[in-house]
Amino acid sequence: MSKSLQAIRGMNDILPEQTPVWRYFEGTVSRLLDNYGYKQIRMPIVEFTELFKRSIGEVTDIVEKEMYTFEDRNGDSLTLRPEGTAACVRAVLEHGITGGGQVQKLWYIGPMFRHERPQKGRYRQFHQIGLEVFNLDGPDIDAELIVLTWRLWGELGIRDAVKLELNSLGTSESRGRYREALVEYLSAHHDKLDEDSQRRLKTNPLRVLDTKNADTQAVLVDAPKMADYLDDESRAHFEGLKARLDAVGIPYVLNPKLVRGLDYYSKTVFEWVTDKLGAQGTVCAGGRYDGLVEQMGGKPTPGVGFAMGIERLVLLLETLEQIPEEISRQVDVYLCAFGEEAELAGLALAERVRDQLPNLRLQVNAGAGSFKSQFKKADKSGALYALILGDDEMAQQVVGFKPLRGQGEQQSIAWDALAAHLATCVVQG
Template identity: 55%
Template sequence: MAQKIQSVKGMNDLLPVEQKDFKLTAAFWQAFEDTVTRWTKSYGYQQIRTPIVEQTGLFVRSIGEETDVVGKEMYTFSDSNDALSLSLRPEGTASCLRAVVEHNLLYNNPQKLWYMGPMFRRERPQKGRYRQFHQVGIEALGFEGPDIDAEIVAMSADLWQKLGIAEHLTLEINSLGNREERAAHRAALVAYLSSHEEKLDEDSKRRLKTNPLRVLDSKNPDLQDICNAAPRLTDYLGEESLAHYQRFKAMLGGLNIAYVENPRLVRGLDYYNHTVFEWTTDKLGAQATVCGGGRYDGLIEELGGKPAASIGFAMGIERLLLLVAEYGSLQADAAPDVYTVHQSEGADLQAMKYAQTLRAAGFNVLQHSGYQSLKAQMKKADNSGARFVLIVAQDELAAQTVTLKDMQGKHPQQTVAAADLIHTLQQWKNA
């Protein structure tokens, strides 16, 4: 027997049933996707789909060459034909904006876009963190004011309500100011951290040289006092940046959205400015951030487009659904409405015709395949979770009738004329 080939570590299959180490099912995932599709449409966002492979330079230019994502985590390879460096996308914003710039979507027309799909990062797999993971992202492009900042935060809060997990999430916010303000803060931060360099761990020492803001993200308990006493970016905000931040907070208050100001919140990518935010939870262990985003007003220009104010957020689907599965209210119903059972010669074809008629009327029908006893077929019907069973045996075939059984017992078993099949099942279903 040939040796089995296993999936790549950190890249999971989605099955119809729960797995030992990955309990999310395809039906539960589909229920979430359906919720997201309705949710984004209700806010006027249009879907965009981009390739999972991009030129490596896109991510170097947008995310930042010195970030952990580009420096250590991307899957990068050379195209065999022209030696072009390609990478599997590690996040969705850069690809989305590349498409916007390439196709000139912002020409006299702001855009509200959303995407959903797989991302890839080479990191140590653990609960809620995988090498192939999936994101839902929202990008609002061409909008300058703090009102859009508040809108997309309110939009995310609305989704938590729909999923039944609002009480388990906390909104953290901060402002990173503009480029000049960040530069002034960076200089002060580097000077401060350098004075404590002997107390920093190796990862923080590396970040001090490449991306000092990320030192503030350290989870090392020995560094918390140092990080808490570090210069705060909000102290370097100018009048315009401060006004934007204050108005954003006022609008959150007006929308009754509770928040916590976190001066150490900087996000992990280079392109952020002004408003940044994260939704965090204490229910997933070390993987506390469920959704995060903020403004990136200079990124479109960096990618070759005309300057345009931009803001967005992304959420990891696997991590979010782990929370929803444990605490939320999302219902995944993969069971058919009707299971067809047949017995005697010619009954299989007639049952198939009835199944097609029911599907055309909007019912989900699972048809029994093969030839087994009625008892065996009814057992499979019960295991399928179907609400109703349609039976075609010798008597029904001769009389052009069907026998219907309500597996929940709300209606007595009944034999009806084939012409009354749809009407009867619709009454039963709606009763």
């Protein structure tokens, strides 16, 4: 017997009963970004592999272990994008939209791909919403990114469940000095480091700070601190960011071990974390990458951005039961028609109602059926009300109007008055 077809491990279907929450979250974010003046950009999910090697860093875990890379028929090495910033930088460079100091405030949404061990909140195909801002170098735009996420958490009802962690990595020069001091310190305690940290010590020593190993964490207690190596410019930038967050009243925690997993970050780095999802606690993260555009062949261009994981935030909404009740209801009104003449009249009536109430979610029964079967489908749809068209209603040019979710008797509504009645009832319902 042939093996049954199924999705690739870690790449999941999002089923119809799940998509309303996704649409609610995505719609809330897109409206907020419109209000803050961000414009959407859409990039391919496949890029040349070299793009990610140059931007993310060849010795990062993502490039070394996690990318989906393959050769196409032309022999080119291609990769499913593991993150969005590099692709966005490539796009703005290719199309010249940041030239001449043009400020660009962009956002994107879509799937990313990393070959990780799948677990709850961490998948091989996952979805992100990302923001990238170019040609603004002050702490004011860093603050705006954090402020708008704070507003988003408020609109979603999850502010009490997330915490902001901040750090500054300084410029590449100050980070280089710190790197030397950290390597010297860790080398003196080499035998006490876990195997993964020993490897990172040679390739990407700042990532040792991000270890979850208890023994290595103990070694790091007395390690040099990045704050002691910051240059004056980075220190002033960080103080400016903190002052703006204080002015808005956004609480934060300084985390000197926060370094992020990508090589391109400089100065500001931040994460929004939660303790409601177990090990997968980061729901939004980002920072400044002033050298990345130049590193990828462009002119010196300040950049800052972040990405948020949709799966984890949807999971957080579900865990905290912060999903509006009406989100799960996809139908407001269900029209039942009995007999061909009633079906024809019902179709025409439904379209007239939709002309007058374009936001009404009106489903017309398909497939005919008995009175009992149609009402069963109406109830299963989650509709608030059922509309009924049978022989008696056709003769009087009325429609039966029956509440499905609460008190109230069935009544008859004239066809011409139906839209006005629905506008009142559905809003009130």
